[in-house]
Amino acid sequence: MAHDLPSSLSPSRVSSFTDCALAFRFSVIDRLPEPPSLPATKGTLVHAALERLFCLEPAERHLAAALTCLDQAIDGIRLDPEFTGLALDDDAEQAFFDDAEAMVRRYFELEDPTTITPIGIELKLEAAIGDLRLRGIIDRLELDDDGGLVVTDYKTGKVPGERQERSKLGGVHFYAYLCEKNFGRRPARVQLLYLSKPEALLTTPSEQSTRALERKVSAVWAAIERSCSSEDFRPRPSRLCDWCAFQAWCPAFGGDPAEAAALGAAARAETEVPVAVA
Secondary structure, three states, X not given: OOOOOOOOEOHHHHHHHHHOHHHHHHHHHOOOOOOOOHHXXXXXXXXXXXXXXXXXXXXXXXXXXXXXXXXXXXXHHOOOHHHHOOOOOHHHHHHHHHHHHHHHHHHHHHOOHXXXXXXXXXXXXXXXXXXXXXXXXXXXXXXXXXXOEEEEEEEOOOOOOHHHHHHHHHHHHHHHHHHHHHHXXXXXXXXXXXXXXXXXXXXXXXXXXXXXXXXXXXXXXXXXXXXXXXXXXXXXXXXXXXXXXXXXXXXXXOOXXXXXXXXXXXXXXXXXXXXXXX
8 A cells, every 4th residue: 555645845855755755754754753862862952052042132142041041941841751851860960951052052153143134933834846745944034235135044963064065055945946836035144053063054046946956856856756656765874874763673683664554554543533423
């Protein structure tokens, strides 16, 4: 029986499918639960702190206020399963919070937040390419000095090498496309702010980049449709396997994908709400 198509694509889903079609199936189609990861949870925490910072008036966005925002975000995450599931001991927990603080401090080396004019924080946008729905969440949408749109994405991972840089910026072009479709304006600039070094990657969207994004997303969607129809999701072993949560079901590691499908179906059945019969 063919697999159901996902309801939409996001930058992370496009990246997931191109990295490994089978991991995409486990996550998006089978919807297997994934254990919390240290890098992802740290990213969630830092994003939450910066989100709080930009809810303040411009003159209030100084380092001390940002550290207060981080403390508030830490209080909010302590009981979150994404954090408690990491099961950190005292030393590891302190190192986790210290690293998050270092990233918040590095942010101030990249830009002066008192000069930023945000018009959207954690902004959810949707657009369509034919019958395909695209979805994304923009970390920050702002206006530059000339009134042009600027898309900003915070990154807490490693700065990519030259060979990876284009693919990373491709995700931000996705957000630029969503802006153009929703607001009728192509952003003047898109930027990735890496908080681990710190370093900023900047690019200017163009008609060419828009068309390239449409072609790429359409091609990925067509490949997903074929995979769902044929039930053919092949693994693509790479260094990413070292961090994959689905090795137990991957044939590259001796696993059986059919077991993953059964596990996912059982988990979904447990969460379904019975419909009352009159």
